[in-house]
Amino acid sequence: MKKKKQKYNYSAFLFIAPMLSGIAVFYLYAFFQNIWLSFNEVGTFGSPTFVGLGNYRALAEDEVFWRSLQNTAFYAFLGVPSIVVLSIGLAWMLNQKIPAQGFFRTAIFIPAITLPAAIGLLWRWLFNSSYGLINHILAWFGVPPIFWLSDTNVVRWTILIVLIWASLSYMVIILLSGLQRIPGVYYDAAQVDGANTRQIFFRITLPLLTPTIFFVSVVTMIGTFQIFDLIFLMIRADTVGYQFANSLVTFFYEQAFSLGLRGYGAAISVVSLILIFAITAVQFRVQKRWVNYD
């Protein structure tokens, strides 16, 4: 077949115009304006005053900011591995020929489509220290009531538990489809060679699933770094517990919108952006050592 040289088709600009103008205003311009704002002091009203690195210096000295950063790191570094490992296990089990497979799948998928507001409120009730179901069940085993939502040493763990619970379903769905795309011939060959279930899982399934596992790790990391809903809904902002659970995004929301400190808020979001970039870059660098592409 002869290859003809295609000419520019200028009507293409009509096709991309709506998308491009929206992106230009709400993302491109927004991105640069946000960076500019982070070097300014801006109130709810009035014009920005340039303060150079002032906001960033203030952040470096802000104890609440450091706490929110620590908490976010806590959620990310404990949450992401737990979510990834548990969802691999669940996806693998849901991929086996077992009775009531459809029921188990539906049960595990449901949180993926449930409103975060409802999830937050539901768990707030379950974790209620006096009347919550969880403390009642723990009492059967002689555990004294735990103040899940107000004990400053516990709140982070409470959020972490719900974060894992709420994030699993989405990742199980993605990993399950990854498992289903592994060609059956690999399994047949392994079985002919006499490999047992464990060998098949570790030598065949897991290596072939690594691209999906990598994708899930990156997405979960970015998502966890932006945790907001659960904290906002489960712990009242005016309680002691809140400061010990807050994340970069709840801190951002509070500063930029509840208190109207837009410049300061912008600086917080720039710091999160840099952190997410750095972590994602590391993930991409390390992937070469463990992800199989064939």
Place this chain on the structure above:
Amino acid sequence: MKLNRAYKLAIIATLIFVAVLMVGPFVWMFITSLKTYDETIQTPMLWFPEKAQWINYSIVAAKYPFFTLYLNTLIVVLGTVISQLLFASMAAYAFARLKFPFKNTMFLGMLALLMVPGQIFLIPQFNVMVKLNLTNTIEALIIPNMFTVFGMFLLRQFFAAIPMELEDAARIDGAGTFRIYWQIMMPLVTPGLVALGILTMIGAWKELLWPLIVNTDMTKMTLSAGLAFLIGEHTTYYQEVMAGAVICVLPMVVIFAFFQKKFVESIAQTGIKG
């Protein structure tokens, strides 16, 4: 692959345990919504209400504007889905099939935007809404979300997979670029449009932060933000809170029950790298 009995039993036992952990909280939500206030705070704990208090549902429905919240959510979801599908598919078609100046530069620029966390855009987006005098409106919940870079990339793969011959044949028959896009290509990328539509629907349905930022009026909220709001004021009467939560959760669960396969396929699409 066949498993031996021991594995199978262990898997089933684990899955039963996990299913209880996943569904149990929702069951408890429902049970609580049918209790009286005294029953919710009774010690020792009462598993089931003496008599199902369906009245809790009428109480919350009377206290809070659920109908408005539902309507708002419907408008926001439809508005976002339709505009995203239209704009993203047009751009995706151009990027997949047409040749134009600066194509690669623009493509890479968008790819870079895909990696930026959404939080960075919120303050300027809010400022734009203030300038347009659109805060506290339903439009404000739709406008910044009409454009999806992710969706453009997703659909581009579907357009790129259609054989070129189809398009060439139509061109020879005298069809213009727009007709080719709308009448020939769009029907062929329906699976992609369905996937993107479902993902956008889930996203718009769950979105919490943006409505909280841009709107303050309860009558201009979606279910997601409205639920957060109304409970904020009201956390003692958990039977009512849970009834409100059931009202908000149920419709999506019903839709999901009917279209589970499509939902699952769409979510899985996000994991396939093109």
